[in-house]
Amino acid sequence: MIESKGISKVYPDGTEALREVSFDISEGESCSIIGPSGCGKTTLLFIFSGILKPTSGKALIGGKEVISPSKEVALILQDYGLFPWKTVYENVSLGLELRSKLLQGFQGRGAEPHIGKKERKEIVTSLLEDLGLKGFENHYPKQLSGGMQQRIGFARALALNPRILLMDEPLSSLDALTRETLQNFLLSLWKNNGITMLLVTHNIEEAVFLGERIIVLSPRPGSVVKIMENHKVGNVNYRNTEDFFDKCRAVRRSIEGGAI
Numbered sequence: 001m002i003e004s005k006g007i008s009k010v011y012p013d014g015t016e017a018l019r020e021v022s023f024d025i026s027e028g029e030s031c032s033i034i035g036p037s038g039c040g041k042t043t044l045l046f047i048f049s050g051i052l053k054p055t056s057g058k059a060l061i062g063g064k065e066v067i068s069p070s071k072e073v074a075l076i077l078q079d080y081g082l083f084p085w086k087t088v089y090e091n092v093s094l095g096l097e098l099r100s101k102l103l104q105g106f107q108g109r110g111a112e113p114h115i116g117k118k119e120r121k122e123i124v125t126s127l128l129e130d131l132g133l134k135g136f137e138n139h140y141p142k143q144l145s146g147g148m149q150q151r152i153g154f155a156r157a158l159a160l161n162p163r164i165l166l167m168d169e170p171l172s173s174l175d176a177l178t179r180e181t182l183q184n185f186l187l188s189l190w191k192n193n194g195i196t197m198l199l200v201t202h203n204i205e206e207a208v209f210l211g212e213r214i215i216v217l218s219p220r221p222g223s224v225v226k227i228m229e230n231h232k233v234g235n236v237n238y239r240n241t242e243d244f245f246d247k248c249r250a251v252r253r254s255i256e257g258g259a260i
């Protein structure tokens with residue numbers, strides 16, 4: 001479903017961010033990408049979300065080359081990307097409203113029907129409930145903890161019902177316990193919704209807890225050092241097992257082998 005075919009990226013100032021990166025991710029798979037700071041992980045996600053173009057190679061989703069952003073693909077960033085002047089409810093419904101306005105212009109021309117106000121409200125209310133944000137609809141992001149703000153970010157992305165979730169260090173600014181709770185949330189999201197996930201992280205334990213496959217990148221220019229299978233993923237208790245610790249050690253070894 002997601003194919004990286006020899007992707008290289010050189011920025012206009014000559015910085016070589018990625019070199020010949022190739023991998024495949026199947027539909028419904030969860031994949032972690034781990035590598036040192038500056039090795040091109042964000043660049044790679046931006047290419048798959050249609051914001052940046054590779055210098056050479058191809059990014060394919062569902063067999064089609066990615067040339068612009070698509071509603072099937074949601075990108076979640078580290079700093080939550082919320083609008084501070086909008087309430088929790090408004091932040092979550094924003095993507096739906098924009099899409100609805102856009103689609104209204106295409107009615108009668110074979111486009112999918114736009115989502116009405118009532119349906120938007122149902123989607124947003126049920127997501128806020130699922131994410132434990134019920135009762136905070138009228139709060140502003142600054143009034144809430146980092147963990148809650150990130151959940152608003154997740155709710156906003158999920159409101160559009162994406163098939164693919166691209167995440168760039170989404171949990172890195174959270175304390176350890178909140179981080180673990182949201183890792184559990186991402187695990188259940190993946191297991192229950194058949195969503196395809198690509199998670200960029202610096203954290204070995206997080207990569208192993210959430211990635212059915214773990215792609216280890218080298219220092220810049222990022223290239224694939226190793227792709228590791230991690231079939232035992234899928235249960236919250238995995239993080240307390242010997243297999244989990246063995247896998248973390250194996251990932252650490254390949255990172256060290258890649259001279260990170």
Ligand code: ADP
Binds near residue numbers: 011013017042
């Ligand atoms: P990571 O997410 O792994 O930390 P990035 O993809 O953000 O890495 O960046 C990869 C490299 O490309 C870094 O050296 C960064 O400084 C550089 N870079 C990122 N964006 C630009 C840009 N617009 N112009 C020039 N260099 C950039």
